[in-house]
Amino acid sequence: MASRQVSGDDWWRGAVIYQVYPRSFQDTDDDGIGDLKGVTRRLPHIASLGVEAIWLSPFFTSPQADMGYDVSDYCDVDPMFGTLADFDEMLGEAHRLGLKVIIDQVISHTADRHPWFVESRSSRTNGKGDWYVWADPKPDGTAPNNWLSIFGGPAWEWDGVRKQYYMHNFLGSQPDLNFHNPEVQDAVLDAARFWLERGVDGFRLDTVNFYFHDKHLRDNPPLVPDPDATSNDAPDVNPYGMQDHLHDKSQPENIAFLARFRALLDRYEGRMTVGEVGDGARSLKTVAAYTSGGDKLNMCYTFDLLGPDFTATHIRRCVENFQEAVTDGWVCWAFSNHDVTRHVSRFARNEAERERVARLAITLLSSLRGSICLYQGEELGLPEAELAFEDLRDPYGIRFWPSYKGRDGCRTPMVWEHAAANAGFTAGKPWLPVPEDHRRLSVDAQQTGDTVLDHYRATLAFRRSQPALSDGTMRFLDTNSDLLAFVREKDGERLLFVFNLTREPLEFLAPSAVEPLELPGYPARPEAGSIRVAGLSAFSGKF
Template structure:
């Protein structure tokens, strides 16, 4: 594979705590991941992405790092990591790891030193500011996890910035020493053989040095008041681009790739385009625009068209589920004729979009959100905003390998860190391996089909065609892609030049009459691929 291996790639996201426990402590680990790599490779994906595995007090499940160059003992050791990387490479899988650069844990030695005073070597490594004369925070910036983004430190007698938990202080990227050090932590992992990075909150690195107030966002009050601001000054600052260029230079040395998570609820696609345009910044970026409740042809079309209009040479990564949102099978349940049909439709649609793709563990099983009770939660924002927002634990419950209750679906011989419940247990790997018509086998068929069709994994952009709602219709090169997002049978007219045979994986769609009449019939949640001349 060339240095452009990431173009059109499909990445499988592993949430390490929940993939496979090898030692019976109820928490997944690196050895468990290594044991299951053959399964990942069998899907036909190109890469595996691991959510954070670094040393951490786990206040935010590893997104609060206290040592950037070592493995948390919960997950194993550096030797375990090296073994996992070597095994993945033997199987033809690239390895991508999470990098949480915008902030650290408050237990990181640098923050411990920084908060001691205003004149030590690390005093300016984090974002500190004086209080207003009345003792209130320096501005109105809010935290993603609720409340002010500023926390008072009584020893230093200043506020520090935290866009997330108070135990996640933000690095000061205006200090070049901070940038240099963070780049060296990335080099550490590149030297160990990783092939790329998923960059957490990539647009949060820089803040406005003048600490200007964010403007209000018009609309009704929200469950989380964070969404009541336009975050003009607290993130997505222009200085970000220069640092992304430095990161690109580093990854280019190793032929590695980056995919940045763009966190913004108002103009995420535009930021994705800006951050990937040209060859000087990120190779890829993704946002939450397809991770929400919207399930209409208009929505999907608008996000794809907007991206490529803003950045014709940019490269997006699309996903329907990840570790931060309700699984798409539960979000879009009302649009499904049945669970399997909806899962297969989502798979075919996602793998047909122009760009790269990320699949979240369990998605290939048609897995649904786990309904948890309050006492079962571990996620801080879920606990804070319950019951109007139940947090992210429901999509993070362990992978289910079989239906054995004594090993919690084959995940652990101990007590799993989050419970596995019957609806999830019923959609296990072993049962779907034994069923040729399962969602799991369909994912394999569709991934194989994508790999065989240059139009689907290459640079062929999508050209959207008119179609009655709820049909999504577009061309990728000479391949027509048609999707029925509704629960009633629909018949559509095809363009001139339709071939005599429908191509694609089994169960894709059916032809109504003959293609001579240029008619395609799509059943509930049906879809199809038609060769065009």
């Protein structure tokens, strides 16, 4: 089954995007690491889900200190993933199957092996001397200010050649570009143009609010905790979350650059951008600024639904906060990605609940107003992998172990064939272990019967069949705080959705006569205006 064909400049509005983490998707050369040929081989599986697009995590030339999010050449493929010809083949096959292709652009920083940085650090007077954020030490030799790295420690690294510090929001080997320099902006736009000319359909902009820093290098103040915040900058074991990041990111100059990026994309037909915004309690304000006016980003996602809270109150607050803050922008919702614990493990209280949670989560996600992003393996109901310390590859997890185990648990290889070596991912030694408890959830084991994979396909087909779910309005209905109830409406058609995220059956009083919809996996019939919704279950109808 091919994915439905999508066209037009606004194809992304309401689209379902499937994230591929290439090094863990499919290996074809037996080196234990997935590659672009592997993505091409498995595109029919992605298309069979009924999604509109794929998002590829970085495959560019890189030292791989941060699994490819440290780029040393923006315009080439790292040999571990293949070649530019392999990329072109993958792109062509995706388009043949009706799938758009979105690629990561990691432009807030580069690898320290990038030729730009090699030249920049060679002297203070070279042609790229101010392409990165350099600063003199304080008189006592300490760092210029109190800014912290998300990956631990100060956001400053000393360089003995220049006798200056350079800024890094992540690893010390990921120096931050200086976007106050117009030549830097031109260079990263040229890199984006390279891929646009190759035919990519859009970009996921990594850490899009990190591009600019405060020119005056002012200290960040301590964070005043906000009990109503729905998103945090870092796990509570990381001191990064103790600062209010007023000066090291989300600077006003970013607006003009994003307008430049959009102007480039508008020269090509049907291209889009989705930005990753991590800005604590200010995330929605930042999203509003970045997506308003139709001249910057097409949409953004935040970390609001990527935490542990799977309750009606939390989800309603996140959506209503977005609707209030972002009046003319667009959002991309997700429960999982390559940076967070898989949502089946976050939301389920025990192993027995995992399948029910997996089914309910995709049904809920598919009902929200916005585009949605799925992460490879969630369509199988994969839980987070439990890994030993010696198996970890993620520098974030290694730095904060054991209080924080990092991101490797959601990055283990995709499972394709339950009886094959390494579940069909590779004939070599996989770069991360393949958990044995993932085997029974392999793609081949879920092709027939009432499985999570079958439920995903049916649910996404249901979403496509209802125009109101693509871009209709959304309003919540008042009910008890344990139930989540809302109406999606378009062209006079009103769809009711009721979700019970508790473990006990609950009654919902319908606002008027309701005609039940055949919501995949959740047959229900209202009686005398009352709808009984089982625990971890849902109901939908027209009225």
